[in-house]
Amino acid sequence: MELLTEAIKNLFKRPFTEEKSKEKDWFIRGKLILDISKCTGCSLCEKVCPSKAITMVEDNRTKLKKSPIIDVSECIFCGLCVDYCPTKALAFTKSCALVSYEKKDFVKG
Numbered sequence: 444m445e446l447l448t449e450a451i452k453n454l455f456k457r458p459f460t461e462e463k464s465k466e467k468d469w470f471i472r473g474k475l476i477l478d479i480s481k482c483t484g485c486s487l488c489e490k491v492c493p494s495k496a497i498t499m500v501e502d503n504r505t506k507l508k509k510s511p512i513i514d515v516s517e518c519i520f521c522g523l524c525v526d527y528c529p530t531k532a533l534a535f536t537k538s539c540a541l542v543s544y545e546k547k548d549f550v551k552g
């Protein structure tokens with residue numbers, strides 16, 4: 444009986460969890476974004492990435508010898524590249540709807 448009373452009471456209670464997306468400063472590790480203008484081509488992000496989602500490639504967008512290409516489909520959103528990037532060129536976005544049939548949609552520099 445006690446259990447039933449508790450169950451009925453809980454039917455009318457507000458949820459214990461709160462929808463974070465309604466908060467102004469909510470944080471989520473969504474799709475990575477690279478600000479190429481801040482990148483120095485140091486390769487630190489490639490070195491620290493545990494899932495090998497970052498590859499340094501020759502790039503004619505900048506005067507750098509190499510710049511990072513990120514394969515988001517390999518990313519485990521650990522945050523190491525963001526933490527280690529000395530110039531804050533990498534950041535997480537709030538975009539977490541990562542769906543596509545095409546691998547190329549996940550690879551970006």
Ligand code: SF4
Pocket residue numbers: 475491492493494495496497513517518519520521522523524525
């Ligand atoms: S968040 Fe982690 S797994 Fe994803 S690219 Fe950065 S270091 Fe690699």
Ligand code: SF4
Pocket residue numbers: 477481482483484485486487488489510511527528529530531532533
């Ligand atoms: S760690 Fe930052 S500055 Fe260095 S290559 Fe990666 S994105 Fe560029």
